[in-house]
Amino acid sequence: MERAGCIEMIYPELEDRIVVTIMGACAQELYNLGDRDNFFYLQHAMGLASSIGLGLAMHLPAERVIVLDGDGSVLMNLGTFVTLARYRPRNLIHVVFDNGSLLSTGGFESQTAAGVTDLAAIARGAGIEHVATASTTIEFGEAFLAALECEDLSVIVAKVAAVGPEHYGMDLHLPENAFRFKRWIKTRKRA
Numbered sequence: 001m002e003r004a005g006c007i008e009m010i011y012p013e014l015e016d017r018i019v020v021t022i023m024g025a026c027a028q029e030l031y032n033l034g035d036r037d038n039f040f041y042l043q044h045a046m047g048l049a050s051s052i053g054l055g056l057a058m059h060l061p062a063e064r065v066i067v068l069d070g071d072g073s074v075l076m077n078l079g080t081f082v083t084l085a086r087y088r089p090r091n092l093i094h095v096v097f098d099n100g101s102l103l104s105t106g107g108f109e110s111q112t113a114a115g116v117t118d119l120a121a122i123a124r125g126a127g128i129e130h131v132a133t134a135s136t137t138i139e140f141g142e143a144f145l146a147a148l149e150c151e152d153l154s155v156i157v158a159k160v161a162a163v164g165p166e167h168y169g170m171d172l173h174l175p176e177n178a179f180r181f182k183r184w185i186k187t188r189k190r191a
């Protein structure tokens, strides 16, 4: 299974939801499908997409927040599962694309590549009730729909191949993305 295919499958569900992605390949794959004002592509702060998602979800209970994360990033902030479990934002879906790689910076193996560590088990052990795993696109689609329906904090760990976009290049810098995203949230709050 490839992450790009997974993101493409759920793209229609992202239309009016708050979406936070990690940097690099994941961000590029979403951007390539069609950039939107409600997408925030986190740069630099590796590991913190889920923390930003948590803050947004708690501050904006009327919104649904979807975080698209990576194994390397999650491994840099494993405590995130504990904090998510503790605060249990019912409007947050945390998707972890586990490609066993730090793909965006050269494709070095991450620690999940050895097949020893189970990120879903870590999430469960942290106290998160709804944790699903997926290794086919169909499984991923079903897990994502189930997460949308259950209206509770959900984590989906999707095993994907270590492949990314053919080329990188987003005509959007971090400050512009941040201002635009903030404005979209403000407009929604007013409505």
Ligand SMILES: Cc1ncc(C[n+]2csc(CCOP(=O)(O)OP(=O)(O)O)c2C)c(N)n1
Pocket: 022, 023, 024, 025, 026, 043, 044, 045, 046, 069, 070, 071, 072, 073, 074, 099, 101, 102, 103, 104, 105, 110
């Ligand atoms: C604190 C920190 N260390 C290193 C980097 C460089 N960096 C950017 S993306 C990335 C790899 C991310 O890996 P993963 O989350 O698994 O996503 P993938 O690239 O595999 O899609 C690295 C090491 C960074 N941005 N911040």
